[in-house]
Amino acid sequence: MPEGSEPLLEVHDLVVRYGAATALDGVDLAVGRAEMVALVGPNGAGKTTLLDTVSGLVAPAAGRIELRGRLAQVPEGRRLFPEMTVEDNLRLGAWRVRDRRVGPVYELFPHLVELRRRKAGSLSCGEQQMVAVGRALMGQPDLLAVDELSLGLAPQIVDTLAEHLQDLNRRSGMAILLVEQNARLALDICSRAYVIEAGRIALSGPSEQLRSSPEVQAAYLGGAYEE
Template sequence: MSLLTLNNIEVVYDSVFLAVKGISIEVPEGGLVALLGANGAGKSSVLKAISGLLRSERGAVSRGQATFRHENLLALDPPERVRRGLVHVLEGRRVFEHLSPAENLLAATTMHRDRTRVTRRLDEMLTLFPRLAERANAKAGYLSGGEQQMLAIARALMTEPKLILLDEPSLGLAPFLVDEIFDVIRRINAEQGVAVLLVEQNAVAALDLVQSAYLIEQGRVVMSGSAEALRANPDIQEAYLAGHNQVDYHAVKHYRRRKRWLA
């Protein structure tokens, strides 16, 4: 059963630059789906179209339909989308640096009137992320990059979402921290039934985590399928999996084998 469906979505900035060119994707209930591609491919614009955060960057959805739980998503403002169960963890973590981890988590609960429920949810997050419990009295700005990423994900989970949008959660993290973050994402999906739409350049880690994926280049979906099918594709192996993260993404961005992609 489909949780999120995008049909022929286009995103334009400043009413001039077309960043996303007719993308259609689907995230099933409880699904794990990745958007793969190089910098500038349009992946983050897709997430912002879903969460409603394009306006702050002078962007807009100029065409297409988006439904979330069979409701017209584009008719809802960003706070209402969160109340419906959709939450976005932006690239770069963006925690409140002057607040403690617990205060960061509580900042995401203004929609909840039941304070007992909030306290219970806070305890669940500190259990799920024991590093945050250990640093409970520290300012978030003094946490490590991995701890800040955990805090950003935990803060999103405080809203009790049905779907979490994750933008580059592995960015700037050491490999062992990437493994830890992805293990947490796997647990969130398996234990809480939260669907995940993941934007990620680390194709090796992403394809080990998700069930299906879409490859985006220059604002278009050029390949989609199960994680196993994409992992086995020779073009994907050459452009995105060669050397296991030793990929020159500048070269990938300029990769030109359109006929093979489309075939």
């Protein structure tokens, strides 16, 4: 994290339990302003639980969350409202804020303009992911949390979306927390990363450093990482 700036999101010693099962066990994490941070780890490690807790959907058993700004989440599986139009989906993203103009999203994803009257459920997965990102952006977040951007999408589409995210980050200074099973992608576009395993942060540091760590290479990058 850049020195001196107050982090946008700080998570301290977070514990989350579902009944008797402990989903998160003392997690520490921070995202600075205008930072792009990756959270990688295997299925069931607690990535989505962490996002849901930060989003206020799940109550923590212990720990502290400080969020100095607005957060919007692009949920895993996109979860659009399938029987509503693209535009209505986008407008609902602005529930928390006053401004419901969808223009900026269309500027970002011009392809959505011609789809605006279509039912969201009838779109391709890639188009749905654009709507899902756009819907989250409508909430004018300071921090955009994206849960499994790449899941079920063709590589080209993933690349396009990833570029869009990097663009957003560079141009408007929006912080991005990218939760990914695809560690290679995440480490490529984020400057810093956390590795979560079984509800605990196993490793963290700059992406460069993690990329060259033998554990990460063996577990997430399928052997030696080729530059």
